Amino acid sequence: MEDHEKQKRKPRVLCFHGYRTSGEILKKSIMSRWPEAVTQKLDLVFFDGKFLAHGKSSSLDGISDPPRYEWFRTNEDLSLVRNFEECVAYIEDYMVNNGPFDGLLGFSQGALVAAALPGMQAQGVALGKVEKIKFLILISGAKFGGKKYEMPTMASNAFSYPIKCPSLHFIGSFLMP
Template identity: 45%
Template sequence: MQKSSTKARSSMEKGLSSRRNCEGGYPRGNNPNQPIYQTPKVSCFLEALLVLENTHSLSLSLSLSLSLSNHFGLKMEAVSVAKKRILCLHGFRTSGSFLKKQISKWDPSIFAHFELDFPDGIYPAGGKSEIEGIFPPPYFEWFQFNKDFTEYTNLEACIDYLCNYITTNGPFHGFLGFSQGASLSALLLGYQAQGKILKEHPPITLFVSISGSKFRDPTICEAAYRDVIKVRSVHFVGEKDWLKLPSEELAAAFEDPLIIRHPQGHTVPRLDEEAVGKVCSWIRHGVVLQSGINGASAEIEHENTSEGETKQKESEVKEAVAMEKMEAEAVAMPS
């Protein structure tokens, strides 16, 4: 990461130095009718921003954007950093639209810095859906399996489809999945870590699992979970979920997982203020600052963080969430 950051900064600085063409830096131009984006100053600024397209780190992009805006004397409001993308995979015999509706229950501040993509599974539901009468069809499934979840049909075709989708529509920064979608997402992460798939795609660095589980085929387990998966992950585990224990087993396959428990069953849970604060903190510290939360443990506790540091972080997150809500309300108010 440090090497890529240095390389990107060096590229940016080289580009900037080669374009200095007057004592005052970058002239605005002599033509008052010239479009602002064609003036030498802004044109050079936009060219320098192209460096950001090759940075997969949100923190590095923000840092370079700040440097560029200061260098050119432009307001930060003019700097647009593309949102990182998260691929969201729905559960068995539901749909991308249904998962989107489920996630809409969460505080919007959680994924404020991301663009969420909700594709449908590639196979029409082969039987009754549990959400019939609750949410309109059509319904889809990613692959089929037996009742013991040890034999799978169309799994390889599904993996090929998703790898092509990710390559074509990416890059993606993270995965989010519910039930079958979470199990599939974790499998893709394990395979990528082993160099089996997505070799040309930047490493996926973030995973949100809701009621996920590991595959039980020994051959798949040996390939996907042979080593601890070093991807930052948060796992939502329901006390009444029939996949409670499998969800915990999946979390154990990841390095330093953050586990958030809730009293509900097999569903995308509603999050209280404490859970929202913890997830926002996990997102911000891991993605914006590129530093993982040390010692994340069950029931959203951090064993390696002092009580004072934890309270301070929670206070900062709550203030940030409150500020974002105030700004959103202000924008929504009629003028």
Template identity: 30%
Template structure:
């Protein structure tokens, strides 16, 4: 499978490569990965001192307090998909995972086919209603009661039991079709299993392999 990979706020494509190295190794050599860097400079996220130089530039995909900036990030992702895709799946962390989920949601609301065959969402941020942002300029969580579960593709959702924002991951679980979402909870915090929570890698990889098989890739 060919995966689009989106990093977290205050990291970079290079950092996400390092963070996912163990998972990607365990998944095997028959998958490929395209790491896309955010366009906005950002301060380095805490806890990256061991794998990233604080003096190098770190990035994000959008500013947290700007609805229009978030919509622009979705539009930029649309252009990237058109020029560099197609991608079979998406693997993303934190802000990148929230962006990926929102991209899937927007495709569903627009009546388009899902942009990916499967998703691997690592500690995703909240998913907001793109229509509310675009039409009213307000920040509003996506309303499952009003719109149903918009993420219909097989999805592996991985997050830490000690993550201070694990409620965000739990809320994204509620956006996924019940028989197509597989959750792996690891012993760490707001992290990708591998460099931390190493003992949780097998369970995370098991869930990821499950969604890959469900998506139709049996290699």
């Protein structure tokens, strides 16, 4: 792609949905609330997590039909993270086959994953086949190693050093429409 074409195109943003939802649910329930003046300036790409959801998502009953997805597996109280390496490999494959992407947007569990990726990329343990992530938009996210989620081994240094990746954080409660 030539330089003038890069300057003309909208920033491509890969969008990560929340726990037991889908890319389509993220697009309809959250992104539809953003002003058109913002969304028309971005090329938003929504995709689904690696794993079919285990269990119900009661907040979505009657709002959206399955299938629903998760980015990684957890135990009942969400403290034990499983299959994180598979999740990251799945994301990288998607980015290689559908990119390039300039930034990442994540909601809830998707924000948790998206937040770790630039640090993992900077450490050389993930996303080595794609361009450097230039920015993050995180909505109702958390951090691995916090009060709820354990730190996956692969992400153990993701937050160890400052990275040069601007981020916009939306913090607060969210109610489905």
